[in-house]
Amino acid sequence: MILNTLMKSEFLDRGGKVLLLVLLVMLITVPAANLLIPADSFFHVSTYTVTLLGKYLCYALLAISLDLVWGYCGILSLGHGAFFALGGYAMGMYLMRQIGTRGVYGHPELPDFMVFLNWEELPWYWYGFDQFWLAMLMVMLVPGVLAFLFGWLAFRSRVSGVYLSIMTQALTYALMLAFFRNEMGFGGNNGLTDFKEILGASLQSDVTRVMLFVCSVAALALGYLVCRFIVTSKLGQVVTAVRDAESRTRFIGYRVERYQVWVFTVSAVIAGIAGALYVPQVGIINPSEFQPLNSIELVVWVALGGRATLYGAALGAGVVNYFKTVLTGALPEVWLFVLGALFVLVTTTLPKGLVGIRDQLRRSHA
Numbered sequence: 326m327i328l329n330t331l332m333k334s335e336f337l338d339r340g341g342k343v344l345l346l347v348l349l350v351m352l353i354t355v356p357a358a359n360l361l362i363p364a365d366s367f368f369h370v371s372t373y374t375v376t377l378l379g380k381y382l383c384y385a386l387l388a389i390s391l392d393l394v395w396g397y398c399g400i401l402s403l404g405h406g407a408f409f410a411l412g413g414y415a416m417g418m419y420l421m422r423q424i425g426t427r428g429v430y431g432h433p434e435l436p437d438f439m440v441f442l443n444w445e446e447l448p449w450y451w452y453g454f455d456q457f458w459l460a461m462l463m464v465m466l467v468p469g470v471l472a473f474l475f476g477w478l479a480f481r482s483r484v485s486g487v488y489l490s491i492m493t494q495a496l497t498y499a500l501m502l503a504f505f506r507n508e509m510g511f512g513g514n515n516g517l518t519d520f521k522e523i524l525g526a527s528l529q530s531d532v533t534r535v536m537l538f539v540c541s542v543a544a545l546a547l548g549y550l551v552c553r554f555i556v557t558s559k560l561g562q563v564v565t566a567v568r569d570a571e572s573r574t575r576f577i578g579y580r581v582e583r584y585q586v587w588v589f590t591v592s593a594v595i596a597g598i599a600g601a602l603y604v605p606q607v608g609i610i611n612p613s614e615f616q617p618l619n620s621i622e623l624v625v626w627v628a629l630g631g632r633a634t635l636y637g638a639a640l641g642a643g644v645v646n647y648f649k650t651v652l653t654g655a656l657p658e659v660w661l662f663v664l665g666a667l668f669v670l671v672t673t674t675l676p677k678g679l680v681g682i683r684d685q686l687r688r689s690h691a
Contacts, residue, residue: 336557338636376537382602391623392632396635396638397633398568399569402493403490403497406623409600409614412468415597416604417517450510461601464598464600465597468594479492485571494620497615501612513612516610516611549639551591552595560587626638626645629644632678637678
């Protein structure tokens with residue numbers, strides 16, 4: 326009933342309707358093909374494929390979060406990978422606390438890496454992460470608070486353009502260096518891994534993998550709807566005005582920095598949720614997720630799919646990561662060249678990304 330109402334209203338554009346329909350089809354067919362169809366059948370979907378699709382969905386949610394601030398507010402963030410990684414670490418801390426005595430060293434409280442490094446007690450910032458509700462709160466709170474503080478300092482100082490982009494990249498690079506240090510208490514170079522279960526369910530179980538996939542589908546659909554609600558609201562109209570004419574919007578009386586901080590914070594929370602769903606599916610989180618290259622690659626996803634569309638960002642994330650999976654397996658040394666070529670191709674010939682090809686074809690036949 327709710328879905329029918331959304332599909333019939335003007336709340337969703339055509340691309341958004343297609344995205345939700347695709348997600349609905351995936352929600353029904355993929356779990357059924359994995360759990361109900363025999364493994365020797367042509368129509369069977371392997372657990373590996375389910376996990377891979379779940380990872381792509383997390384990337385799509387991350388891309389939507391960036392499109393919210395870049396496509397609609399004009400804030401080119403080169404540090405959104407940091408919010409993604411922070412959400413992932415919050416989830417990883419919960420998963421590490423669930424290992425208990427099943428670790429290599431069998432310590433009831435300390436994760437294996439802490440025992441190996443001769444830590445005598447659990448750091449204070451690990452307290453409470455054995456509770457799922459607190460971990461999920463931190464998944465949203467930590468990226469959100471960091472984005473709010475960073476945005477409040479940057480936007481009230483009217484930092485914008487390339488200077489803001491450099492600052493966001495410096496932020497994620499600083500976090501990467503910090504998390505690489507063993508004394509930070511987050512596993513250092515190795516990060517957090519060897520997870521056993523989530524909410525009492527084994528992470529190696531096919532059913533658990535399917536449920537994580539279902540959660541990823543639901544999160545992407547909900548994330549898209551939330552972002553779509555924002556950009557179609559009166560607040561979204563002001564945000565778009567800030568993107569197109571910041572000085573004029575400020576001149577007519579709007580507190581531009583408040584809108585920028587708000588959207589930037591919401592975007593960071595969505596990115597953190599994407600990271601939290603990503604970690605139990607891939608089985609590891611380490612400081613490499615903070616690499617500035619990851620955030621730059623994220624920009625390519627959004628640019629390739631189509632800025633200021635939301636669904637285009639999700640499409641770009643899926644397409645790029647599919648080719649990344651294929652090429653890194655066959656020709657790993659070629660992937661970065663292909664990624665660079667994609668970005669050049671988009672900026673020179675497809676300014677509206679893949680979703681703009683149809684409009685270009687219409688104009689060429691007109």
